Amino acid sequence: MHPLSLSTKNLTRKGFRSAALVFALALVVCLLFAGAIAVKSVSTSITLGAQRLGADLMIVPEGYEDTARTTLIAGKPSVFYMPESVLDRVRKVKGVRRATPQLFIQSTDFECCTYVDVLLIAFDQQTDFTIGSWLKEAIDRPLADNETIIGRSIPVSTGTTMKYFGTPLTVVGDLATTGLEYIDHAAFMTMATARQMIRNSRVDAEQTLDIGEDMISTVLVQLDPAITPERAKVFVEYEIEGVKALTSQDVIGSVKRQLQVLIRTIGGIGLSLWLITILLIGIVFSMAVNERKREIGLLRAMGAKRKNIFGMITIEAVLLSLAGGVLGLVAGGFLLIVCREPMRNAFKLPSLWPEPMFIFLAALFAVGAALVSGVVAAAWPAYKSSRMEPYQAIRKGE
Numbered sequence: 001m002h003p004l005s006l007s008t009k010n011l012t013r014k015g016f017r018s019a020a021l022v023f024a025l026a027l028v029v030c031l032l033f034a035g036a037i038a039v040k041s042v043s044t045s046i047t048l049g050a051q052r053l054g055a056d057l058m059i060v061p062e063g064y065e066d067t068a069r070t071t072l073i074a075g076k077p078s079v080f081y082m083p084e085s086v087l088d089r090v091r092k093v094k095g096v097r098r099a100t101p102q103l104f105i106q107s108t109d110f111e112c113c114t115y116v117d118v119l120l121i122a123f124d125q126q127t128d129f130t131i132g133s134w135l136k137e138a139i140d141r142p143l144a145d146n147e148t149i150i151g152r153s154i155p156v157s158t159g160t161t162m163k164y165f166g167t168p169l170t171v172v173g174d175l176a177t178t179g180l181e182y183i184d185h186a187a188f189m190t191m192a193t194a195r196q197m198i199r200n201s202r203v204d205a206e207q208t209l210d211i212g213e214d215m216i217s218t219v220l221v222q223l224d225p226a227i228t229p230e231r232a233k234v235f236v237e238y239e240i241e242g243v244k245a246l247t248s249q250d251v252i253g254s255v256k257r258q259l260q261v262l263i264r265t266i267g268g269i270g271l272s273l274w275l276i277t278i279l280l281i282g283i284v285f286s287m288a289v290n291e292r293k294r295e296i297g298l299l300r301a302m303g304a305k306r307k308n309i310f311g312m313i314t315i316e317a318v319l320l321s322l323a324g325g326v327l328g329l330v331a332g333g334f335l336l337i338v339c340r341e342p343m344r345n346a347f348k349l350p351s352l353w354p355e356p357m358f359i360f361l362a363a364l365f366a367v368g369a370a371l372v373s374g375v376v377a378a379a380w381p382a383y384k385s386s387r388m389e390p391y392q393a394i395r396k397g398e
Contacts, residue, residue, distance in 0.1 A: 021280070022324045025370045028274050029328025033366040034335045040354040040362070041340075055130055055220035056229045058246045059090055059236060065244050068218065078119075079104045081215040086243060090219050093235050095227030100127040103194050104217040107164055108207050118154060119186040120164060122194030130220050131188060138173025145193050146170060151184040152177040162187070166204030167197040221245075274369075278377045314375060321374030325367035332366070 060068040064080040081103075090099045105120040123131045125142055138149045148169040150156060162169045169189060177184055201209040223232050229247040236245040353359075 025324025026328035029366045029370045030332040033332035036362040056223040057221035059219040079106045084214045084216045095232045097224050098222040101216040102218050122191045124191045147172045148187045148189045149173045150187045153184040166200035317374040321371045325370040
């Protein structure tokens with residue numbers, strides 16, 4: 001009988017035990033695969049978000065540092081305001097090369113707003129050095145008044161007109177997904193459109209925007225290469241009262257700290273399960289060898305060589321490992337789809353699916369880990385069974 005056929009029969013004969021081992025391996029693979037994809041998703045989103053932000057410093061009103069981080073990373077739209085005069089003062093700070101303002105307006109659930117939970121972001125096209133560079137992906141000309149470019153999470157097609165606070169906005173393009181709410185769930189418009197929206201809200205909307213026309217939300221700063229963001233941050237906060245400066249590391253660092261918690265949690269659980277599973281496989285195969293001494297002795301007496309016995313046990317381990325690996329990948333994929341949004345909201349982390357090649361390699365690694373685990377755990381029982389003398393094995397198995 002072929003070793004593969006014999007191994008298959010041995011596994012099906014002990015169906016419950018085989019299923020338990022498959023389940024244990026599947027659990028490890030599921031955690032490894034889902035954990036790797038989850039961590040890579042956050043890392044990819046952070047990297048892309050930092051590139052999108054494109055500024056060395058972000059100046060916000062004092063007391064709104066955490067709100068700004070939440071707005072940029074993964075939270076619901078938040079708004080905060082400071083006088084536009086801050087912009088001129090920032091430009092005079094040592095080391096500041098360029099500075100540009102942005103104004104945030106939060107949509108409401110009144111009829112004045114087409115879609116709720118949208119962050120309306122106004123920018124100055126004359127001085128902008130951040131948004132314009134990547135808005136070009138959606139439109140190859142300057143953005144006109146009463147036009148908007150939207151993030152991918154807003155379910156509106158190009159050419160549609162959205163209305164906010166009595167002001168119609170024509171969608172002229174959308175952006176690629178980044179995993180950051182700041183971008184994916186935002187509508188971008190000119191500063192002139194935002195000022196007009198504030199005026200329109202006072203006469204043609206159910207809710208008035210209580211924002212002065214000389215207010216802005218943040219100032220984005222590009223520094224001279226000779227000065228570090230940390231040093232420039234000190235200059236800004238010393239010279240301008242009532243503001244705080246966030247460096248890109250401030251924003252990214254908070255995400256990385258949360259990411260470390262996720263990595264340690266997944267890693268600790270995964271390592272524990274892996275060691276337990278290897279031990280379990282070793283014990284189960286040792287028990288199986290003891291139960292099958294007579295069978296192994298008869299096979300040896302009928303001419304089976306030691307390598308055939310070793311191969312039979314190893315093939316059983318490989319089959320169990322592959323079954324557990326495939327089942328674990330399916331479970332891991334399902335877990336990612338179902339738990340992605342709840343985890344994203346719970347940890348306040350951005351998330352963007354990694355490239356298909358990374359997903360493929362992660363799947364390959366997870367299945368490979370299961371395969372190695374199964375073979376290594378079964379190696380000693382397989383070796384022991386192959387060293388049995390036929391007569392002694394038959395006699396002890398009676």
